[in-house]
Amino acid sequence: MAGQVGVRAGTPDRTREATPLGRVAAGTATETREGVHEDPGGFALRAPDGTAYRVDVTDGVLDPENPLLARQCEGRRVVAFVSPTVDRLYGARLRDYLTARLEPGSWSVAVLPTGEHRKTLASVEAVCARAKSEGLDRHGVLLAVGGGVLCDVVGFAASMYARGIRYIKVNTTLVGQVDVGVGVKTGVNALHTKNLLGAYHPAHASINDPALLATLPPRQVRCGLGEIVKMAVIRDAELFRLLEDAPDVFLGPRRAGDPRAEGDLEHRVIRTSMRLMMEELCPNLREHQLARLVDFGHTFSPVIETASDHRVAHGEAVAIDMALSSHLARLLGLIDPAECDRVVDLLELLGLPVFDAATCTPDLMRQALVSSWERRGRRLHLVVPTAVGTATFVDDLDDLPAPVLGAALDALAARAARPGTAAGHAPAATDRTEARGHDRA
Numbered sequence: 001m002a003g004q005v006g007v008r009a010g011t012p013d014r015t016r017e018a019t020p021l022g023r024v025a026a027g028t029a030t031e032t033r034e035g036v037h038e039d040p041g042g043f044a045l046r047a048p049d050g051t052a053y054r055v056d057v058t059d060g061v062l063d064p065e066n067p068l069l070a071r072q073c074e075g076r077r078v079v080a081f082v083s084p085t086v087d088r089l090y091g092a093r094l095r096d097y098l099t100a101r102l103e104p105g106s107w108s109v110a111v112l113p114t115g116e117h118r119k120t121l122a123s124v125e126a127v128c129a130r131a132k133s134e135g136l137d138r139h140g141v142l143l144a145v146g147g148g149v150l151c152d153v154v155g156f157a158a159s160m161y162a163r164g165i166r167y168i169k170v171n172t173t174l175v176g177q178v179d180v181g182v183g184v185k186t187g188v189n190a191l192h193t194k195n196l197l198g199a200y201h202p203a204h205a206s207i208n209d210p211a212l213l214a215t216l217p218p219r220q221v222r223c224g225l226g227e228i229v230k231m232a233v234i235r236d237a238e239l240f241r242l243l244e245d246a247p248d249v250f251l252g253p254r255r256a257g258d259p260r261a262e263g264d265l266e267h268r269v270i271r272t273s274m275r276l277m278m279e280e281l282c283p284n285l286r287e288h289q290l291a292r293l294v295d296f297g298h299t300f301s302p303v304i305e306t307a308s309d310h311r312v313a314h315g316e317a318v319a320i321d322m323a324l325s326s327h328l329a330r331l332l333g334l335i336d337p338a339e340c341d342r343v344v345d346l347l348e349l350l351g352l353p354v355f356d357a358a359t360c361t362p363d364l365m366r367q368a369l370v371s372s373w374e375r376r377g378r379r380l381h382l383v384v385p386t387a388v389g390t391a392t393f394v395d396d397l398d399d400l401p402a403p404v405l406g407a408a409l410d411a412l413a414a415r416a417a418r419p420g421t422a423a424g425h426a427p428a429a430t431d432r433t434e435a436r437g438h439d440r441a
């Protein structure tokens, strides 16, 4: 569409005021009101279609004194899955917890190699094969204790096994706690396409224990911060400012007297991010509306991940996508250049990449636009910021002529070429620490 670009005529006003951090509203264990309601124990969501679930925030989820996880198992047979890393770090505690709280012989724990290269149908079949070998019936429960890859695989398996059984997520990464754990999506990569196969399958329970993040490598923490920046840019300028003021949140030393000392800052960031994401997902849980603000950072990123053979992790690709989308907004006159720079500056401040030379090419990025256009009903619905805290949609491919895309890529390439901007780069191919997401025994 020539001429007027960006905000559609009659586009519903999607800008929202920033919301105070840490707002707590009264809630009940079985929330009956539609919407998202926060309470001291976590969040309850009830969607317009009647789908309802809780996401709990607890301390010591694997402490045998904590009844929460056992209560959610409801005396049913349980097959639990952990990645090798999580097994090494928490496997003994998990087995001790299940021994203490569940009937002998009613549970088992399986170690499932993960990583993006194993986020496949074969892994889903392996989960189902283990459930079958354990004699799990349709009233059984799959328990995923891990990050987003493990939860996506186990959740997809649960959506199919015996035509659909319960699963529980204990989210052990920051991406898991603020994103995977609060939604209903499950799925795997297939046919060289990120998340091509999957299901909307709400978990019976989803549990966040922020203490589990203490062992998360910095790179994985940064991936989670990428998803948090996503929510801050589209919804919450105050959360954005908090990250600007405390870029080492989750990573920095905790000094006495520091609000982080008791983990208050981390808890506030997690809860705010959870609430924002659940509020965005709730009215459109199964994506009948394909224009979604939470797809900010998720148009170019699937191609960056796949084309890099997962050298670039999900959260890193989302960061690069957000930087590129911000520059596109600037070039289309939809955001003030200074606000565009604020977004990109924060991503770099957090140690996230904002460019990847091998994948941020005009051809691959144009491919990503076309793939998203196909995936979103022949409309682009590219999310771009209009200021920190608000965003809109660039709806069609014609709104993004090749010279604009090229200029945005050139701006990021020039920025990445500046001396001392290592943070702006995606990991080198040689960086194998978690680079491929290989997590095998």
Ligand SMILES: NC(=O)c1ccc[n+]([C@@H]2O[C@H](COP(=O)([O-])OP(=O)(O)OC[C@H]3O[C@@H](n4cnc5c(N)ncnc54)[C@H](O)[C@@H]3O)[C@@H](O)[C@H]2O)c1
Binding pocket: 083, 084, 085, 086, 089, 114, 115, 116, 119, 146, 147, 148, 149, 150, 152, 172, 173, 174, 175, 176, 179, 180, 183, 184, 185, 186, 187, 195, 212, 213, 214, 215, 216, 217, 220, 223, 224, 314, 315, 434, 437, 438, 439
């Ligand atoms: N379903 C959804 O709505 C949704 C939302 C966002 C992302 N995702 C998907 O999630 C995936 C990314 O998830 P992720 O960022 O959690 O990565 P991940 O699942 O690959 O986990 C990263 C690494 O950290 C390890 N790990 C997990 N918990 C740990 C802990 N507490 N301490 C130390 N190491 C730990 C894992 O074993 C793994 O090696 C992507 O595939 C993405 O597509 C899905």
Ligand SMILES: O=C(CO)[C@@H](O)[C@H](O)[C@H](O)[C@H](O)COP(=O)(O)O
Binding pocket: 179, 183, 185, 194, 195, 227, 294, 295, 298, 375
């Ligand atoms: O990565 C996240 C959210 O951070 C996913 O839940 C997210 O919804 C999707 O990957 C993107 O929105 C793209 O949607 P989809 O086509 O992969 O379902």
Ligand SMILES: [Zn+2]
Binding pocket: 179, 227, 298, 314, 318
């Ligand atoms: Zn994501």
